[in-house]
Amino acid sequence: MTENHHIVFDIGKVLIHYDPELPFSRLIPDAAKRKWFFDNVCTHDWNIEQDRGRTWEDAEAMLIAEHPGHAENIRNFRRTWHEMVPHAYDDSVAVMERLIDAGYDVTMLTNFAADTFGEARERFSFLKKPRGVTVSGEVGLIKPDRAIYDRHAATFGLEPSATIFIDDSRANVDGARAAGWQAVLFTGANRLERDLQALGIS
Structure with a gap:
């Protein structure tokens, strides 16, 4: 199995709640x-x-x-x-912060309008902790299109086969896999921890 060096988080419904x-x-x-x-x-x-x-x-x-x-x-x-977007998912944020503290390379890839992402980043300071983020509204590309995964990997120097993507959308997970990434469907922090352990992330 390829050693996993990079972990990429989606944001909406993974780290922060969203409900119109x-x-x-x-x-x-x-x-x-x-x-x-x-x-x-x-x-x-x-x-x-x-x-x-x-x-x-x-x-x-x-x-x-x-x-x-x-x-x-x-x-x-x-x-x-x-x-x-009333609150963060504290348990998911704790997983992300633990991975960062453990030395994993953590970035974010999100479908988000540019202005609302700026607002979210000011409200939720943990969004500033990963190494960086690709925001769809800033680059004009959107998940699950292959181009945004390739753009993110190129921007942050990620090896696709050594990258794990976490998203609540099945289509976006499938898009990451089509781009050569590993990916897990997010359904909750406890399941996420089990999925990461299965992929050698502890």
Whole structure:
């Protein structure tokens, strides 16, 4: 087995909680109307383009032109973003910090809009502890596209076969494996520790 030198963490739903329902359960109290809004207006596909680098101004203008009656809540998606990320997963953060303290090379690879990542990094100081980070919104590439894994490996001098990637998305885990990395699907800190031990990380 190749010795594992590099450990790469995703951020959202691995190190910090993310849930757009948190503010919108207040803004659109009716569950059916709220579901319609997320299914038809501020959709996952719309939001992920900000992770790819589209500005919020352009994103909002496009949607408001299509759904003028929902203009206020379209703007509220960015306005209330801070409420969508209320806390860190302390147990996962502890795993990451322990790996750093043990001398492992730890970096991060995340689908994140550039401006909201800057906000998150100021709120959650542990995001400054790894050696570095590739932010999709800053490089114009997004998981699970092969190019962002190759970009991260080249930027930080990682040997793909000696790299372990941790992500809560099966598609992103599969993307890492297609790029020649090892990868584990994150479902919780306890399982993560067992998965890392199985890969020789203690």
